[in-house]
Amino acid sequence: MISVLLLFAPVAAALFVPFLASRLRGIHTGWFVLAVPVLLFIYYMGFLPQVKDGGVHIGELSWIPSYGISLTSYIDGLSLMFSLLITGIGALVVLYSIFYLDKAKERLGNFYVYLLMFMTAMLGVVQSDNMIALYGFWELTSISSFLLIGYWYTRDRSRFGALKSMMITVFGGLMMLGGFVLLYLMGGTFSVRELVSMAPELAEHSLFTWALVLVLLGAFTKSAQFPFYIWLPDAMEAPTPVSAYLHSATMVKAGLYLVARFTPIFAASEIWVWLVTSVGVLTLFWGSFFAVKQTDLKGILAFSTVSQLGLIMSLLGASAAAFHVEGAAETMFKYAGFAAIFHLVNHAAFKGSLFMVAGIVDHETGTRDIRKLGGLMALMPVTFTIALIGSLSMAGLPPFGGFLSKELFLTGMLSLGELDLFAPASWGTVLLVVAWIASVFTFIYSFYFVFRTFTGKHKPDLLPKSAHEAPAGMLISPALLGLIVVAIFFVPNFVGDWIVKPAVAAVQPFMYGSPADVDVHVAAWHGHITPELMMTIGIVIAGLVLYWLLPKWQGAYRIFPEYLTLNRLYDSTMIFAETGMNRLSRSYMNGLIRSYLIYMFAGIVIIVLGSMVVKDAFAVSFEGTAPIGPIEIGLLAVLVASVVTTLIARKRLTAILALGAAGYVVALLFVIFKAPDLALTQLVIETVSVALYLLAFYHLPKLSRHDEKRKFRVGNAIIAAGVGLMMALLAMSASSQKALPSISQFYKDTVYSEAGGGNIVNVILVDYRGFDTLFEIAVLSIAAIGILGMIKLRLSRKGDQHEKQ
Amino acid sequence: MEILMSVIIGFLFMAAVYLILSRSLIRVIIGTGLLSHGAHLLILTMGGFSGSAPPVLADGVTDFVDPLPQALILTAIVISFGVTAVFLVMAYRAYQELETDNMTLLKGNDEHD
Numbered sequence: 004m005i006s007v008l009l010l011f012a013p014v015a016a017a018l019f020v021p022f023l024a025s026r027l028r029g030i031h032t033g034w035f036v037l038a039v040p041v042l043l044f045i046y047y048m049g050f051l052p053q054v055k056d057g058g059v060h061i062g063e064l065s066w067i068p069s070y071g072i073s074l075t076s077y078i079d080g081l082s083l084m085f086s087l088l089i090t091g092i093g094a095l096v097v098l099y100s101i102f103y104l105d106k107a108k109e110r111l112g113n114f115y116v117y118l119l120m121f122m123t124a125m126l127g128v129v130q131s132d133n134m135i136a137l138y139g140f141w142e143l144t145s146i147s148s149f150l151l152i153g154y155w156y157t158r159d160r161s162r163f164g165a166l167k168s169m170m171i172t173v174f175g176g177l178m179m180l181g182g183f184v185l186l187y188l189m190g191g192t193f194s195v196r197e198l199v200s201m202a203p204e205l206a207e208h209s210l211f212t213w214a215l216v217l218v219l220l221g222a223f224t225k226s227a228q229f230p231f232y233i234w235l236p237d238a239m240e241a242p243t244p245v246s247a248y249l250h251s252a253t254m255v256k257a258g259l260y261l262v263a264r265f266t267p268i269f270a271a272s273e274i275w276v277w278l279v280t281s282v283g284v285l286t287l288f289w290g291s292f293f294a295v296k297q298t299d300l301k302g303i304l305a306f307s308t309v310s311q312l313g314l315i316m317s318l319l320g321a322s323a324a325a326f327h328v329e330g331a332a333e334t335m336f337k338y339a340g341f342a343a344i345f346h347l348v349n350h351a352a353f354k355g356s357l358f359m360v361a362g363i364v365d366h367e368t369g370t371r372d373i374r375k376l377g378g379l380m381a382l383m384p385v386t387f388t389i390a391l392i393g394s395l396s397m398a399g400l401p402p403f404g405g406f407l408s409k410e411l412f413l414t415g416m417l418s419l420g421e422l423d424l425f426a427p428a429s430w431g432t433v434l435l436v437v438a439w440i441a442s443v444f445t446f447i448y449s450f451y452f453v454f455r456t457f458t459g460k461h462k463p464d465l466l467p468k469s470a471h472e473a474p475a476g477m478l479i480s481p482a483l484l485g486l487i488v489v490a491i492f493f494v495p496n497f498v499g500d501w502i503v504k505p506a507v508a509a510v511q512p513f514m515y516g517s518p519a520d521v522d523v524h525v526a527a528w529h530g531h532i533t534p535e536l537m538m539t540i541g542i543v544i545a546g547l548v549l550y551w552l553l554p555k556w557q558g559a560y561r562i563f564p565e566y567l568t569l570n571r572l573y574d575s576t577m578i579f580a581e582t583g584m585n586r587l588s589r590s591y592m593n594g595l596i597r598s599y600l601i602y603m604f605a606g607i608v609i610i611v612l613g614s615m616v617v618k619d620a621f622a623v624s625f626e627g628t629a630p631i632g633p634i635e636i637g638l639l640a641v642l643v644a645s646v647v648t649t650l651i652a653r654k655r656l657t658a659i660l661a662l663g664a665a666g667y668v669v670a671l672l673f674v675i676f677k678a679p680d681l682a683l684t685q686l687v688i689e690t691v692s693v694a695l696y697l698l699a700f701y702h703l704p705k706l707s708r709h710d711e712k713r714k715f716r717v718g719n720a721i722i723a724a725g726v727g728l729m730m731a732l733l734a735m736s737a738s739s740q741k742a743l744p745s746i747s748q749f750y751k752d753t754v755y756s757e758a759g760g761g762n763i764v765n766v767i768l769v770d771y772r773g774f775d776t777l778f779e780i781a782v783l784s785i786a787a788i789g790i791l792g793m794i795k796l797r798l799s800r801k802g803d804q805h806e807k808q
Numbered sequence: 809m810e811i812l813m814s815v816i817i818g819f820l821f822m823a824a825v826y827l828i829l830s831r832s833l834i835r836v837i838i839g840t841g842l843l844s845h846g847a848h849l850l851i852l853t854m855g856g857f858s859g860s861a862p863p864v865l866a867d868g869v870t871d872f873v874d875p876l877p878q879a880l881i882l883t884a885i886v887i888s889f890g891v892t893a894v895f896l897v898m899a900y901r902a903y904q905e906l907e908t909d910n911m912t913l914l915k916g917n918d919e920h921d
Contacts (some may be wrong), residue, residue, distance in 0.1 A: 006868070481903040595917035597829050604825060629809035629857035639816055646823045649838055662841050669845050676852060677862040677873045681881055688889045692841070699896045703901055709831040709910045723826035729817025730850065737854045745855070747876045756863065760867035763875035768882060779883055786890040790897045 006062035006076035009046065010126050013039050017119035023113030032111040032169065033101035039119065040093035043126075047086045054083050054505045054562065056419060066136070071193050077132035080505025084344065085253075085260055088351050093122055094599035099359055102246035102477035103366060114154060114242070121147035121249060128257050130230040134183040134193045138176065141221070144254050146171040151249060171234045172223050173724035178254045179261070185214035186268075199512065206271040207504060215269050218261065219278060226258025228316060229286040232309040233569045243362030251308045251354040256347060259312065262319045263343070263510045270326035270513065276808075277430075280419065284434045284441070286313025288584035291444035295451060295553070296560040300361040300371040303452050307397065310445060312348050317438070318343035318719040321415045322511055332514045332522065332562075335418045337572035341499070341523040342411030344506045348405040348498065349396065349491060352399030356484035357393040357452070360386055363477055364456060369467030373451075378461030382470045385478055392485040393697040398546070399442065399539060402520040404491030406539075407525050407589070409442065413535040439538060446546030451553065470527045495525040501510040509546060531686025541679030561564065601722055608725040621732055624739035635675060642668040680764045813853045820846035831908035834901070837895045844888035851877045851884070 010369070016039045024032045049061055062076035078086070097118070104111060124147055127140030153165030183193070189208045190193060190198045198205065205211055222228075227235040238250050247257070262279060271273040290310025297303045322340030325331035363386050364369045364379065380387045392403060399409030414439045419431035491498055504518040515521050529536075549556075592596065615621050645668065648661035666689035673682035750763055752772065760766035768776050820842055829841030841911050859873030 130864045153916075162828060162855055242844065253864040266816025317865065330904065449865055591809075596911060596915070597831075601831060603835055623811065627858065628811060629811060631809050635809065639812070642816065646820060650823055650826065657832055662838050665842065667846060669849065672849065673852075676857055677859065678852070678878045679864075679879075681848075681863050681878055681885070684882055684885050688885055692889060692892055695893060695896060699900050702900050702903070703834060704909045706834055707832055707909075709912065711831055715831075719826050719829040722829060723822045723824075726819075726825045729818075730812050730821040730846065734814035734817045734853055735811055738814065738856060744825055745876070747855075747874045751863075751872055763863040763865070763872065764878045764882060767875060768880035771880065775883065779886060782887060786894050789894055793897045793901045 004062050004064065006060060006078065006130075007064040007074050009043065010074070010076060010130060012043060013119040013122035013126075015786055017116045020115045020119065020581050021112045022773040028106070028324035031101050031106045033097055033104070036115045036119065036757070037094060037097045037101070040090045040097060040122065040806050044087065044090035044094055045204060047083060047090060050078055050083050050756045051501055054078065054080050055518060057502055057508065060133075066133075070135075071133075072134050072135045074136050075132040075194075076130045077196065077593075078130060079509045080507070081260070081263055081344075081504075081509040082129045083254070084348070084502050084506045086126055088124060088256075088348070089129070089253050092248060092351060092355055093118075095355070095483060096244045096252075099247070099362070099477060099480040100242070101476055103362055104242065108701070114151075117147050117150045117154070118245075118248075121151065121254070124363070125253050125257065127637045129260055132195050133371070134186065134195060137195075138180050138183060141225075141257065142173065142176050144257060144729040145169055145176060145225075146252055148238070148249050149174070152238050154242055154245070155240070157457055158240065160237075161240040164222045164240040165233075167235040168238045170577070171231055171573075171733070171747070173464065175221045175224025178217045178224075182217030182219075182221065185210045185217065186442055189214065192389065195264060195268075200267045202271065205268060213272060213274065215272055215275055216278075218265055218269070219275075222258035222261040224258070225283060226255050226260070226310050226312045226315060226316065227286075228258070230280050231288050232286060233292065233573055236297075236302055236305040239299070239305050243301070243358060243365065245542070246304075247355050247358035251304070251358055252351040254307065255312055256315075259315050259319065259343075259347060261317065263506075266319065266323050266510050267512050270323035273327075273455045276320055276324045276327070278320070279323065280317050280434060283313045283315070283317025283594075284416075284437050286310065286435050287317060288441040288444070289313070290775070291441045293560075294448040294528055295444060295557065298373050300364060300373060300376075300452065301358070301455065303373070303448055304357055304361055307448055307452075308354060310441065311346075311397075314342050314438075314441075315350070317434070318346065318412060318415050321419055322507075325511060325512050326418065333413060335421070335512070337521070337523060338411050339415035339418060340502060340507045341414045341521065341525075342408060344409035344503045344510070345411060345495075345499065346503060349408045349488070352484045352491070353396040353403070353405060355391040356389055356481040356488070357397070359477075359484070360390040360393065361475040363481070366477070367468065367473055367737065368470045373455050375462060375465040376456045377459035378457070379470055380457040382461070383472045385459070385482070387453075387472060389456065389478070389481045389485045392455060392488055393481075394453035396488045398446045399542065401527055402489065402492045404488045404495070404670075407492060407495050407527060409527070409528045410539065412438070413442075413538050417516050417534060428544065439542065442542045443549065444536075447550050447553065450546070450550045492527065499523065499525055513717055519581055530614045597719075601718075604722050604726050608722075608729045611729050612725075615732065615736070622736050622739045630739075634644045635672075638668055638671055638675070642672075646775055653706065655700065656705070656708060657694045660702065662696070663689060666692065678764075680762070809857055810853055811831060813849060817846050817850050820849065831911045833899045833911060836911065837892065840895060840908075841888075841892060844884065844891075848881045848884055848888075848904050890914065 016036070018718070019172055020032060020036065023030075030611050033355050053060065060076070060078040064074040064394050066072050066074050097115075100114070100118075104114060121144060124140045124143035126136060128144060131137040133138055149165045149169040155161045156165075183322075186198055187193055189205050189210055190201055192198060214492075224231040235250060235255065239246055241250065264505070266275075272627050285311050288311055290308070294303050294306035294310060297306055318339050322343055325336040325339065328334065328336045331337060361371060363383070364376065366375065367383065368379070370376065396405030397698060416435045420435050461470075504521040504523075507521050507523075508515040508518045533808045534655035555602035569653035591602070642665055643666035645661045649658050649665070652661060664684065670682050673679075673685055750767055754760060754763050758766045758770040760770065822845035824839045824841075824846055827835045827842065830836065832841075855874040855877035857873070860871045861869045861873070862870045863878065865876035899909065902914065906914065908914065
């Protein structure tokens with residue numbers, strides 16, 4: 004219960020931020036905000052001992068019980084690891100932002116409100132057990148990401164990037180919702196836990212594959228997998244603290260979380276294994292390959308993030324493969340799941356610090372263009388050290404955490420080569436080779452990032468500002484993350500036991516009963532030369548050679564034609580959708596009332612006649628009909644004649660008089676049909692109406708057809724004939740068959756005893772349906788006021804003319 | 809009689825719709841007048857014409873016509889009068905302001921796009 008409410012602690016804190024930002028301008032708002040993630044981090048740390056032993060914490064708050072929707076806080080190894088990342092990195096990012104964002108120039112209130120909103124959303128995503136709540140928080144992360152990318156909303160690129168990320172991730176979110184609904188249809192519950200427990204039955208269901216693909220679409224769009232990654236580089240328009248937080252450490256990992264969380268359900272499917280692994284490896288390669296092309300520091304990091312997310316994704320795929328291997332916990336298949344979580348933690352640490360470094364460089368030199376930078380090592384020694392730690396860890400070199408996770412990654416990929424269950428055996432080998440090549444490029448861009456910026460020739464004349472070391476406060480956060488990167492290398496098994504293994508046990512419950520069963524021991528040196536070590540040495544040699552030759556081949560990227568890129572596809576899709584929809588709606592929303600009426604009339608005719616045909620509702624019965632006398636024939640002939648006169652009249656007076664004649668005939672028909680009240684009313688109203696027409700007559704224009712073309716008239720006639728036919732058929736069918744007896748008998752029986760009146764029609768109006776009549780009077784009063792207003796108000800156009808004179 | 813009335817009702821609706829779709833504002837208003845006549849007769853016809861006496865209690869009479877459609881129509885007649893009045897004044901006002909009653913010219917402009 005408390006843990007559920009604490010999910011909303013950041014949003015609750017956000018309520019105070021605007022006041023703090025506007026009242027206490029002297030103190031940077033970030034200092035107040037910092038307390039939220041720090042306190043939550045400490046709170047979640049408290050769960051570590053319990054979760055380490057395989058325990059879970061469940062808090063539940065009923066939301067819509069009738070639909071089985073509740074807010075939950077389900078803390079197991081996986082969600083605890085994510086919660087610690089969210090609050091831990093969140094605290095460091097807030098601290099960093101205090102020095103990054105100027106309190107005098109920036110709108111801090113907005114920034115921290117969005118950031119806190121994101122924190123709640125992200126905690127909600129990783130702790131919700133209920134899929135509908137999960138979806139809600141999921142979309143909230145997209146929205147807060149949209150707001151944060153567009154933080155500097157006066158810049159065109161910011162708005163473009165914000166919209167792009169929103170379009171793509173919300174599209175994925177909707178697909179994911181579809182998948183959730185399918186899962187609900189299959190399992191009858193929105194609870195992920197319960198679905199996991201019935202995983203074997205679900206796998207037999209015919210909708211299983213559909214649900215799988217839809218859920219994966221959500222995960223792939225959020226985690227920037229190929230081909231949806233294109234939003235992430237454009238999201239770099241966000242302030243750097245946001246890039247470090249949302250777009251590398253947490254939000255983009257929501258997709259990974261989703262895949263990890265649903266692995267126990269979907270692992271049984273071979274499609275899941277190969278789709279997740281293949282898309283992951285392709286993304287890994289694609290991102291690392293194009294990272295070397297970038298010239299913007301954050302651009303390099305964005306593509307690097309795409310690539311690393313692909314790496315973790317492929318490992319999650321491989322960990323699902325273990326489901327299909329007998330006794331996987333004893334073989335090399337056990338490594339993939341561990342590697343995925345281990346690298347996720349590592350990546351959050353080193354990529355967070357690298358983003359902060361990029362922000363520092365930008366802040367202190369005024370540019371992020373790597374072509375203008377260089378030789379900053381002497382000017383910014385501390386920043387350089389942090390950047391070096393992060394980059395070498397990313398490249399997979401010792402003595403940094405990245406080395407260990409890269410080794411485990413290679414083990415995971417090697418294990419795929421052994422798997423020949425579903426796809427051709429060679430496919431695993433192809434993935435292994437692609438992963439190796441991608442690792443070479445990872446090595447290259449890591450070196451490219453750090454050495455192009457900090458070594459080489461300093462070019463002060465190209466920089467907008469004269470470069471100098473960042474203030475100490477700005478260095479604290481990246482330095483702490485750098486320390487963690489180094490620490491992980493030296494005590495990997497401490498991290499493994501406390502954080503990674505409980506998470507692995509949650510991802511692979513089909514292999515492990517409790518975290519203690521995860522038998523993975525991480526070591527930098529295994530005592531002998533392993534294939535992984537050989538591959539790493541190969542990566543280092545190939546990477547060094549290629550980095551050395553980079554100036555010679557970097558131009559090769561230019562041979563990829565610009566118009567074939569995915570970005571171009573996105574742009575043209577958006578433009579096409581916008582202009583296409585505009586043209587489409589303009590083609591029928593043309594401002595003419597006639598067109599709209601035609602749509603309505605045609606729609607009514609089609610619906611009514613269509614349902615009459617489908618339901619076989621048409622019926623004509625001459626049985627029990629009233630006889631037709633000569634008077635009726637005469638009256639109807641007059642009615643038809645006067646209606647025809649209104650149609651063909653060339654003078655308005657003729658038309659109005661003909662309409663009046665039709666009205667009087669209707670009154671006489673009421674007499675014949677034994678409705679004296681109606682006849683009286685109709686006579687009075689018709690007289691007043693004709694008087695009104697004649698009164699308005701003087702002020703109205705002459706009757707003119709306004710050059711109606713033949714085509715125009717024929718079109719009208721067709722629609723009119725359709726409506727007429729429909730009404731005639733409807734009237735015939737309705738009077739020829741009665742599905743239910745009339746309720747009039749009730750009025751006839753009770754009119755005297757209940758209401759004490761003799762004229763049934765009048766009593767119905769003033770007694771049984773008294774309110775109806777009251778409101779009718781109200782309607783007439785409103786009409787009268789409207790008429791008065793329209794007549795009395797001065798003509799605006801004439802007023803204008805006066806002013807002009 | 810009911811069948812014949814149905815045909816007449818269809819005819820009234822047809823004429824009304826044809827007038828409503830035309831370009832002249834006055835014809836549109838006349839069309840709405842015909843439309844309400846058609847609707848009133850439709851309600852009455854659907855109730856049926858059986859019954860030999862008006863729905864007023866009198867000694868020795870039990871075979872009344874159906875009173876409910878009549879009550880509904882009574883309301884409708886009054887409301888349609890209100891509608892006609894508002895339409896007329898609106899047409900008057902529009903003609904004063906814009907100096908045309910051509911529906912094609914009254915289509916507004918693209919200023920609001």
